[in-house]
Amino acid sequence: MSPSGTFSLTAILPVLPSSLGLLETTLLLLLEHCDHLSEIILFSPETVQRNVRKSLRGIFDPEERLSQVEVSLLPWPPGLREDAASLHMSRQATTDYVLYLDNSGFVGLDSETLDVLMLRHSASTASPVGPRGISSSTSGPVCLPALEAPQPANFLLPPFVMPSSLVPEIELSPDPQYGVWSTLGERISGSRHDKLGGLVVGTNITDSDWCLSKDTLGHRPMSNAGPTDRRLQAHFDHRHPPASHRFSSLVSHTSPPRPASGIIALVLPQLQDLVHFSLTACRLRQAGYTVDTLLYADTGDHVDLVSSECKLDFRILPGLESGLSLDQAILGWLEGLSHAADVIIFSAPDNDLTTQTQATIQARFTTVPIVEIPRTDLLFCDWMGSLTLLEWKNWHKPRIDISVITHKRPRSLDRLLSSLNNARYFGDRPDMRINIEQDADMDTMRAVEAFRWDVGHLFVHHRIVHGGLMPAVVESWYPHSNDSYGLILEDDVEVSPLFYAWTKMSILRYRYGPQENKSPQLFGISLYQQKHLELRPEGRHRFNARDTFTAAGLSDPSTPYLSQIPCSWGAVYFPEHWREFHTYLSLRLSELAWDLEQTVVLAVRSNKWRKSWKKYFIELVYLRGYVMLYPNYEGYASLSTNHLEVGSHVKDVPKDVYMRKKKLFELPLLPLPAHEDVPRVETGLLSLPGGSLPAMHALPTLDLFGMVTAEDMLVERGRERRWELTGCGNDVQSTYDIWEFLCLEDMFDRASV
The missing domain is CATH 3.90.550.60 (Spore Coat Polysaccharide Biosynthesis Protein SpsA; Chain A)
Known part of the structure; x- marks a missing residue:
């Protein structure tokens, strides 16, 4: 039959x-x-x-x-x-x-x-x-x-x-x-x-x-059969047979997609670029996306492109007919897709895809986010495979500004600026502002003058009156919208080449993803891993997040986590919380809230940091129950490190004492993976539970002392302390309004302050 x-x-x-x-x-x-x-x-x-x-x-x-x-x-x-x-x-x-x-x-x-x-x-x-x-x-x-x-x-x-x-x-x-x-x-x-x-x-x-036979099934290859990591690795075979080859059927057609989470259109120059982007494309396919690919500058006679996890369909743009421009040909392909693209990702070799081409595509697809990734960054995009469609659609919304604070450490400044120039920005163009203290030395001034920032705009601010570290940090950045984020870096910090990827991935997940992943309590993203905690009254003690989570019985101790401790050694701050902090600090320093000597957070060492902005940020964090996201990669691999060099908070001490202290705080930076003559690499950014940033509710929370605590307990502690300090127990109606939170409007006219 x-x-x-x-x-x-x-x-x-x-x-x-x-x-x-x-x-x-x-x-x-x-x-x-x-x-x-x-x-x-x-x-x-x-x-x-x-x-x-x-x-x-x-x-x-x-x-x-x-x-x-x-x-x-x-x-x-x-x-x-x-x-x-x-x-x-x-x-x-x-x-x-x-x-x-x-x-x-x-x-x-x-x-x-x-x-x-x-x-x-x-x-x-x-x-x-x-x-x-x-x-x-x-x-x-x-x-x-x-x-x-x-x-x-x-x-x-x-x-x-x-x-x-x-x-x-x-x-x-x-x-x-x-x-x-x-x-x-x-x-x-x-x-x-x-x-x-x-x-x-x-x-x-x-x-x-x-x-x-009792071993009809026991065969397995005796030699290395491929990559040992079974997660999403693509093993590609792309051949270039002669024109008379006999493989006409071995073409790179992918199967009809499963029900899609979204439609991603890739517009790339050549097959090698698709190979570089393959880990991302395969992961998107596995997540249910339809991935359509156009190779617009490829002239090879390629046979197939297959992987151990997926097959990637691609089309090679044929020779342009007379009068048909590159942008028209690309538009024709995009408009001819069986379903309209939700996101367009493209890359260009230098000037091949001109400004005019980009403008033409953007003019035609006004509601579709067009993500331009430099060709040299395609190898390091594996983390993008974890993004949801909503996060992709919001790719262009967050704007991350880089604020550098410097005084009299020109060598440190050179190292920081060099690390920023060596980082990957994946097509984003963050602006940078260098804030120079009034009495900076000439070597520092010359270092700033010699610096070139081709990624975005560069602004230089030089104080005319010595302000000290508190105003230098707090006044170094202020958000212009709720999509504006400030990366604050003192000059003894150095960043990983992948710091921006961690930052962007985290902001998209917890600020622009599904509603359940958003929390008004999250005030920022740290680049630095915590290796020591300094707020306990008895002094500094060593800290290992993975050991803490193992002891607490967490199923996967490698998870990122939330902590109440604000990071000052490389961190991104969110706009609403930074504005609120500005107002809070102004109220504290003017003594409208309490006397300057008032202890807000009981039994923490930061109460002694009288000239530190962190002392007051910790107060706000405690009262509000706020938290910051921290990385937790193996071996303390970090997106920033602090070199603990002599400055406002690090005094000149004997060399052996200084070197011991320096060793406590320096961390290994997460490097770019070796990529010479390698078709694809894993950055390590997805060495996370499930290969993705966890849902907000799944992130463990630590208090100021590094103890695992429920987030609602942090909020309740802050409310109790607020009542003790203000006698005000009414519910807060407005988020991020410190005047209302401290019940000051009954005593002062905020417009006159």
Whole structure:
């Protein structure tokens, strides 16, 4: 009985060194029965892939049967046995049916059985069908021979064919003897009223070794089969065969997308750029996005671009017809997509994509965010694969301003400015303001004059009256909107090349993502990891967030976290909270709120920091129950570090004392991964629980002393202290209004202050 209608079939074929000699026969048999065959997915250890490609070149003839069959050669999934690897690979199939072969192919099968497997004479189209089945009895598993009449089985062993709808979305736990095939049969039978795990169908099986062998499933490649990290790594094979190549069917067509979270259009120059961006693109695909790609400056004759996790569809822009400009051709492709793009990501080699082209695209797609990423940054974009569609759509909303504070440390300033120039900004153009104290030395002034900032605008402010560190910091930046963010850096700080990626990723998640990830309590994002805590009355003590979270029983101690401690060694502050702090500090220094000597936060060392802005920010944080996001990467890897150099808060001390103290606070910076002659890299920014920034409610919270505390408890502590200080217990109606919070409007006219 032939299946009714038009069916498509994907064949899954593992290739081992021992089975290379069978490959040609297996493929030729597949092609001779290719009525429904649409795709062949081969996977093998890397050590034999060259031999597999050689065999493919000798087999396939574009003038014959192959034109309708797509062939992909993928690396063996690391660490998986043959059965689990085959099931893993079949998740990429987009056809109606999947044919599972073992490495022996069709050995021992006759043509009638082959017809069954190729859907020419299938006895069933709703369950697995094949010539090798296992049933259970009181004495144990029983091998079922293939007879003319179909026989029900608990599960089948390859070769067998089944609907792709039965392919599980998750990895299955293997049976000790029969691997995942037993588990698959149990899963299928459990979903059917007849408890059928498969049908044994076929005739004249001459090979009984499959039944006698106790290790029919134990094959795994003996050599390195690819990257050891199974998370989203793409192993690409992009070839440049001669013009007369015989691989006309091995093209880079991706499967129809699953229900999409959104439509992402990639406009990139060449295939190599897509390879560089592949970790991001594959992750977006896995998250449910449709990713459409145009290579607008590629002239190569590429065959395919496949990965162990996804296949990426791309189109190469054909030669421009007379009178058709580059921007018109790109617009034509964008407008011809089956669905309108939600986000357009493009990159340009130097001036190839001109300002006019960008303006033309932006004029046509006025409501679509167009994210321009420099070509040199594409390698380091893996973190973008974790962004939600809402975060992508808000890409351009946050504006991060960099504020540098300097006095008399020209070498420190040079180091900081150099690290800022060496950072990656992914197409954003942050402005920078350098704030120079009144009595800065000439070397510092010359360092500022020599500095060039080509990323954004540069502003220089030189005080005419000595202000000290408090006004130098607090007056160094002020937000112009609620989408304005201030990165405040003293000159003894140095930043990681990836600091901006961490900042942007965090701001998009917790300020522009879903509502459940937003909190008015979050006042900023630290670049620096906490290694010591300084606020306990007894003095400084060592701190390790991962140890703290392990002791608290958290399931994943590598999570970022929230802390009440404001960071002064590289941090981004949010606009609403910084404005409120300005007002609070003004009220405190003018003594309108309380006497200057009033203790606001009990029993913290910061009460002694009379000239420090942090003393007063800590007061505001405590009263409000505010928190800051901190990174928590392995080994204290940080997005900024402090070199603890002599200045306003670091006094000149004996060298040995200074070096011991310096060692306490210097942290390793998260580096750019080695990328010379490497097609793709992981930055390490997604070394997070689940490979993404956690939801707001999942972030652990620490108080000023580094103790794990519920966030609502922090708010309640602040309210109690507010009542003790002001006698004001009424509910606060306005967020970020310190006048109302401290009940000062009943005593003063704020307009006159």
